[in-house]
Amino acid sequence: MEVRIQEKKRAIDFDIKVAWLAISRMYNGKAAKHDITTNIGFVLLHIDEVNGTPATKIAPLMGMESRSLTRMLARLEERKLIYRQADPSDRRVVRIFLSPEGLQAKAITKEVVINFNKALYQQIPPEDLDTFFRVMDNIHKVINTYDHAGS
Secondary structure, eight states: OOOOOOOTSSSHHHHHHHHHHHHHHHHHHHHHHHTTOOHHHHHHHTTTTTTTEEEEHHHHHTTTOOHHHHHHHHHHHTTSSSEEETTHHHHHHHEEOOHHHHHHHHHHHHHHHHHHHHHHHSOOOOHHHHHHHHHHHHHHOOOOHHHTTTT
């Protein structure tokens, strides 16, 4: 059965992109006050505060290419937000740790994200959020199927 997208229907990917750009602009505005960016904040959020995080685990968590993450980690290290340390049990693994400045930037980032999510949860009815999360899960499934289909 052929599925045709009617011109008058909204493009799902367009609305997702527009929403993300608006969220990113808002986050960047808040982050700029602390001399960081949205991307820096998201990297910091994915680093375990106690055990560090293997560098190879961060890129997939964020949906980034490892090359882009490597450059970003180098910038974060230059800014003294992170440091790298070999894993004591496996010297081939490099763990990323937060410096005291990185811990502070992560705390600020976490607060901004939590506050924005609280606002969303207060404004959007629970049943709408349940539907949203089900739809997003389905979109991820479609992306994986579509991406692996070679189209």
